[in-house]
Structures are given as C-alpha cells and as structure tokens.
Amino acid sequence: MNENRVNVAIIGPGNIGTDLMYKIINRSKFMNLKLMVGIYSNSEGLKRAHDLGIEASSNGIDTVLRDKSTKIAFDATTASAHLKNAPLLERAGIRAIDLTPAAVGPYVCPIINMDEHLNRPNINLITCGAQATIVIVAAISCVTKVKYAEIVATIASKSAGPGTRQNIDEFTQTTARALEVLGKAEKGKAIIILNPAEPPLIMRNTIYTVVEEQNKDKIVAAVEKMVKKVQEYVPGYRLRVPPIFDEDKVTTMIEVEGVGDFLPRYAGNLDIQTSVALAIGDRIAEKLVGEEAKSR
Amino acid sequence: MSCRSEHIRIVDTTLRDGSHAVKHQFTLEDVKSIASALDEAGVYGIEISHGDGLAGSSIQYGWALYSDEQRLSSASEVVKNNKIAILLIPGIGTKKDLQRAIEHGAKIARIATHVTEADISEQHIKMAKDMGLEVMTFLMLAHMESPGKVLEQAKLMESYGADVVYVVDSAGAMLPDDARARVGTLKEHLTVEVGFHAHNNLGLAIGNTLAAIQEGATVVDGTLCGLGAGAGNAPTEVLVAVLDKLSYKTDIDLYKIMDAAEDVMRPRMHRPQIIDMASLTLGYAGVYSSFLLHIYKAAERFKVEPLDILLELGRRKVVGGQEDMIVDVAYELSHRE
Numbered sequence: 001m002n003e004n005r006v007n008v009a010i011i012g013p014g015n016i017g018t019d020l021m022y023k024i025i026n027r028s029k030f031m032n033l034k035l036m037v038g039i040y041s042n043s044e045g046l047k048r049a050h051d052l053g054i055e056a057s058s059n060g061i062d063t064v065l066r067d068k069s070t071k072i073a074f075d076a077t078t079a080s081a082h083l084k085n086a087p088l089l090e091r092a093g094i095r096a097i098d099l100t101p102a103a104v105g106p107y108v109c110p111i112i113n114m115d116e117h118l119n120r121p122n123i124n125l126i127t128c129g130a131q132a133t134i135v136i137v138a139a140i141s142c143v144t145k146v147k148y149a150e151i152v153a154t155i156a157s158k159s160a161g162p163g164t165r166q167n168i169d170e171f172t173q174t175t176a177r178a179l180e181v182l183g184k185a186e187k188g189k190a191i192i193i194l195n196p197a198e199p200p201l202i203m204r205n206t207i208y209t210v211v212e213e214q215n216k217d218k219i220v221a222a223v224e225k226m227v228k229k230v231q232e233y234v235p236g237y238r239l240r241v242p243p244i245f246d247e248d249k250v251t252t253m254i255e256v257e258g259v260g261d262f263l264p265r266y267a268g269n270l271d272i273q274t275s276v277a278l279a280i281g282d283r284i285a286e287k288l289v290g291e292e293a294k295s296r
Numbered sequence: 297m298s299c300r301s302e303h304i305r306i307v308d309t310t311l312r313d314g315s316h317a318v319k320h321q322f323t324l325e326d327v328k329s330i331a332s333a334l335d336e337a338g339v340y341g342i343e344i345s346h347g348d349g350l351a352g353s354s355i356q357y358g359w360a361l362y363s364d365e366q367r368l369s370s371a372s373e374v375v376k377n378n379k380i381a382i383l384l385i386p387g388i389g390t391k392k393d394l395q396r397a398i399e400h401g402a403k404i405a406r407i408a409t410h411v412t413e414a415d416i417s418e419q420h421i422k423m424a425k426d427m428g429l430e431v432m433t434f435l436m437l438a439h440m441e442s443p444g445k446v447l448e449q450a451k452l453m454e455s456y457g458a459d460v461v462y463v464v465d466s467a468g469a470m471l472p473d474d475a476r477a478r479v480g481t482l483k484e485h486l487t488v489e490v491g492f493h494a495h496n497n498l499g500l501a502i503g504n505t506l507a508a509i510q511e512g513a514t515v516v517d518g519t520l521c522g523l524g525a526g527a528g529n530a531p532t533e534v535l536v537a538v539l540d541k542l543s544y545k546t547d548i549d550l551y552k553i554m555d556a557a558e559d560v561m562r563p564r565m566h567r568p569q570i571i572d573m574a575s576l577t578l579g580y581a582g583v584y585s586s587f588l589l590h591i592y593k594a595a596e597r598f599k600v601e602p603l604d605i606l607l608e609l610g611r612r613k614v615v616g617g618q619e620d621m622i623v624d625v626a627y628e629l630s631h632r633e
Contacts (some may be wrong), residue, residue: 026466120408150354150356152356152617154618157413162415164417166416166418166419167419168386168387168416168419169386169390169391169392169565171387172387172390173392174389180501189354191354191356191387191388191389191617192387193615193617193618194387194413194416194615195614195615195618196410196412196413196615197612197613204621204624206623208621210354210355216454238625241623241624241627246597249355252622253620253623253624293604
C-alpha cells in the first residue's frame with residue numbers, strides 16, 4: 001500500500017457502490033480502494049471490481065472485518081443491513097461512512113459540519129435531497145434567521161431504487177429534520193416527486209425559505225458563494241433560478257447533474273451522494289495519513 | 297356491461313379537490329355546512345384534506361387556512377351516517393399524517409400516486425388496511441399511459457390490499473373511449489372494484505364518468521357544483537340526477553343533493569367553475585388540473601402569458617405535484633426576451 005493513502009472498502013456493490021468505486025479509483029487523493037464486498041456471487045458490481053484488479057468478495061462484511069489494513073468502510077447497502085454492520089465495524093476500529101438512511105451516526109454535510117465529525121466511528125450522509133438543499137438554507141441562515149424552509153426534490157423515476165420507493169417517508173422526514181439541524185431553519189418540510197418522463201429529467205430541487213430580514217443582496221451573494229463551494233465536490237451542481245423574493249419568501253432552484261462515472265448523468269440525486277462520500281472519505285483519509293506520518 | 301339496478305357508490309371530494317378552487321381557504325364553518333349537507337343527502341364518502349392531500353399545506357401547494365386535523369374534527373362532529381375519507385399522496389404526506397387523520401375520524405384512506413409509481417404506496421396502503429380502513433387507491437394522470445401499463449400498476453395496488461383502484465383523469469384529458477379502455481381493462485383483470493375520478497377540462501366529466509360506469513366502475517367521484525382543480529370535477533348533483541334517470545342506485549336523495557349544491561355550495565364559491573381558455577388548454581395539453589391557479593399567479597408575477605407557461609409544462613412532461621416548475625417556466629420565459 002502507498003503510504004500516502006488509506007485502504008478503504010465498499011460494502012454493497014449495487015449502483016451506488018459501483019459509482020463510488022469509480023469515483024475513488026479516478027478521483028480520490030488519499031484513499032486506496034482495497035475491497036469491494038457483496039453477498040451475491042453473480043453481482044455485476046463485484047465483477048467490475050474484480051476486472052479492475054480490486055479484491056472482490058461475496059462473503060459480505062466478514063471479509064472487511066478480517067482485513068486488518070482497512071481503515072474506512074463505505075456502506076452502500078440498506079438501512080437494516082447497516083444497523084447490523086455499524087457495531088461490527090466500530091468494534092473492528094473501521095470508520096463507517098453510511099450511505100443508507102440508517103442514521104446511526106450524525107448527519108454530515110461536507111461544507112456545513114464535516115470537520116466536527118472527523119473522529120466519529122460512524123457518519124451518516126442523510127439523503128440526496130438534504131445534501132442538495134440544506135447548503136442553500138445554511139447559506140441563507142448565515143445572513144438572516146430562517147423561520148421556515150421547505151424543499152421539493154424531483155428525481156427521475158429510473159433513479160429511484162427499491163429502497164427509496166419502499167421507504168419514501170424516511171426521505172421526507174429525514175430531509176425535513178436536516179433542514180432544521182444543519183440548515184438552521186426553525187421548521188423544515190420536504191416533498192419528493194418521482195417523474196417518469198423520457199428522456200429522464202435531471203434532478204431538480206426547489207428551496208423555499210421564509211426569512212426574517214429580506215436582505216436581498218446579501219442573500220443572493222451567500223447563495224452564489226455556496227453554489228461555488230458545492231461545485232468543488234459536486235461538479236454538476238448548478239443554480240437554475242437565483243433567489244426570487246416575494247415579501248418574506250425566498251425561492252431558489254438548483255439542478256444537479258451527475259458526472260456519469262457509472263450512473264447516468266440525469267441521476268444527480270445518486271451522484272451527489274457518492275460525491276459527498278468521496279469528499280468526506282478523502283478528508284478523513286487525509287487526516288489519518290497525517291497522523292500516521294507524525295507517529296513515524 | 298353493467299345492469300341498471302347496479303349500486304354505484306359516490307365519494308364527494310368538494311372538501312378536498314374543491315379546495316383547489318378556493319385556494320385551500322375553507323373555513324371550519326364551510327367544512328361543517330358542506331359535510332353536514334352531504335351526510336344528510338346520503339353520500340357514501342365525504343373526502344376532507346388539503347387539495348394535495350394530507351400535509352399538502354405548504355408554500356409549494358398553498359397554505360390551508362386550517363390544519364387537516366381541524367377540518368377533520370369539524371367534519372367528524374357533523375357526519376353521522378356516512379364515511380369520512382382522506383387523501384394521501386406519498387412523497388407529500390406520510391404514515392404519521394395518516395395516523396393522525398385516523399385519530400380524527402377518517403374511515404376511508406385514499407392513497408394516490410402518479411400512474412407509473414404505484415410501488416411508493418405499499419406501506420401506506422398496508423398501514424391503512426391494518427388499521428381497519430377501507431382503502432381506495434388512485435393512479436393519477438392515467439391518460440399518460442396505456443391501459444396495459446395502468447393495469448400493471450393497478451395490480452401492484454391490489455396486491456398491497458387496495459379495496460378499490462381508481463383510474464384518475466387528473467388533467468381532464470380523457471375522451472370517453474380513453475376512460476372506457478382503462479376502466480374496462482382493470483375491470484376485466486382485477487378482482488377488486490374499479491373507480492373513476494373525472495375532471496371537466498374538456499367538458500366530459502359526466503360523460504366520462506358514465507362511460508366508466510358502463511365499463512364496470514362502481515365507485516366514482518364528484519364535487520358539489522363541480523368545484524375543483526382546473527375546470528372542476530363531475531358535479532355530484534348532476535351525477536346523481538343522471539344516474540337516477542338511468543336507474544342506477546346511489547342511495548343519495550336527489551333533492552337534498554341539489555339543495556346542497558344550490559344553497560350550501562354555490563354561495564361559497566370564489567369564482568364560477570367554468571371551462572375558460574386556460575382550463576380547456578389543461579385538458580387539451582394533458583396538464584395536471586391543480587396547476588391552474590398557480591399558473592395565473594406566476595403569469596402575473598413574471599408578466600408572461602398563462603398559455604405559454606401551460607404549453608411549456610406540457611412539453612416538459614411535468615407530473616402532479618410539480619407546482620415549482622410553473623415558477624421555473626415563468627422565470628425562464630420572462631428571461632427569454
């Protein structure tokens with residue numbers, strides 16, 4: 001292993017896990033993808049990992065737990081699987097970055113609170129809708145008190161997997177809560193819409209806020225600055241409609257196009273999650289590399 | 297084909313779909329008067345929710361004057377003989393909202409999804425069934441898909457436990473043969489009852505409902521005076537009169553339902569429920585009826601033509617609930633010049 005990189009594993013070789021695999025291989029500065037594990041030997045994702053020379057196993061999490069060199073594991077399985085995986089990873093001293101809605105660890109957004117949680121055993125990436133919208137609410141919250149934040153996330157039907165579909169309430173409830181906890185809105189509400197149009201539409205997010213002071217110039221500047229920051233780790237994150245003001249209501253619209261590492265470009269909702277995972281994984285890995293160097 | 301002595305159940309949705317036409321500003325007194333008149337007349341189901349279902353009160357869809365619980369409690373005080381229904385659209389409302397509605401008197405749960413997205417309703421349908429409710433499910437904007445696709449999705453809802461699966465013409469875009477083809481296919485292949493919900497954008501709300509009934513639909517929707525999104529729904533009082541002339545049984549007193557429309561509903565209407573150019577275009581272009589008043593508002597705000605917004609929405613294939621796209625389109629049109 002390269003001493004400037006940390007060994008990591010992906011649990012769950014589905015669409016998300018596979019996209020994350022390509023992101024780590026192509027874009028990571030501090031991580032070395034050592035392992036890809038699943039539970040089905042005929043998994044397409046495992047086959048792709050194997051073909052890329054990555055150790056691929058269908059023995060599930062046990063392979064990760066036995067591998068003494070792995071420091072970080074990305075869990076791209078399901079909430080119920082992660083609830084079982086989380087304590088096992090913690091006991092093995094492996095940092096868990098959780099892409100499921102299990103929320104064992106704190107909600108983390110790269111821009112808002114990543115550095116507070118770098119030493120946590122478990123980090124949760126909230127929802128795609130939250131990652132796309134809480135940053136805007138947080139930006140506005142820095143200018144004025146946000147009394148209410150409401151977001152509408154519209155995604156292509158094809159990009160919504162069975163997990164999202166069977167637990168759609170989890171999306172709305174978790175996203176609404178993140179608007180309050182990380183966006184600092186006094187009250188949050190979230191709506192999700194699946195649109196089956198062909199060709200599939202690119203992920204869209206509308207962010208409504210009710211603000212205390214309508215400081216238009218400052219709000220517009222804060223939102224534009226925030227969009228640029230997000231673009232550093234989600235290149236396809238774009239301001240579609242800059243803040244529109246109606247009395248105390250501010251409406252902002254965002255489009256998220258994926259970079260197409262593995263998933264189609266319209267699936268910005270999935271790309272933003274794997275991009276966030278990459279950003280957080282790299283930040284933790286950078287810190288671990290630094291600590292390693294110091295102890296040598 | 298149906299026999300004339302067949303029993304047809306009517307769900308009146310004045311206090312849900314009709315809510316769009318009053319921008320969700322029903323007072324608790326409106327709720328009590330309307331629900332009481334419907335109950336007196338013998339309407340099987342009386343639907344009470346925000347126009348976009350439970351928890352629909354929002355910036356996106358418009359704030360309601362009172363909460364879902366307040367309106368349900370008021371209705372529960374006066375509805376004695378018939379059932380209170382609610383609408384829930386997964387993605388907007390949640391199981392928690394459903395739970396609260398049941399605590400406030402809901403006896404029929406109507407769970408609605410876009411016509412291709414039935415699988416997001418599984419948990420809500422199962423929960424409502426487990427709690428002893430009658431469950432009617434909606435496949436919205438059903439004109440956008442073929443009868444075969446509608447059937448595929450209807451079978452999912454049936455498998456989750458729906459008692460009735462509705463073909464919902466949310467855009468008022470169907471012609472009678474479109475209604476017949478979808479209802480007929482469902483009737484032939486489902487074991488549960490089939491329902492139909494019409495909109496009047498092409499002037500066919502009653503005609504399509506009748507076509508659906510002739511193909512075997514046994515549960516249909518209406519609103520007093522046709523109050524509803526777009527050009528409105530099938531007027532309940534007209535539906536009762538037509539079904540009475542055809543000797544179908546509805547258990548609704550024709551005179552009482554006519555009085556409810558004329559004396560209770562009509563004085564409370566904010567605007568005449570007519571087919572104007574915009575609502576006709578909704579039907580013609582196949583756009584979700586609830587968008588109408590939001591389109592007028594955005595057209596005024598951004599100084600663009602309502603029809604231009606509407607046609608662009610049709611081109612973008614927006615689905616129910618995407619009211620934010622009205623602002624997006626209006627903003628874009630206003631910046632095009």
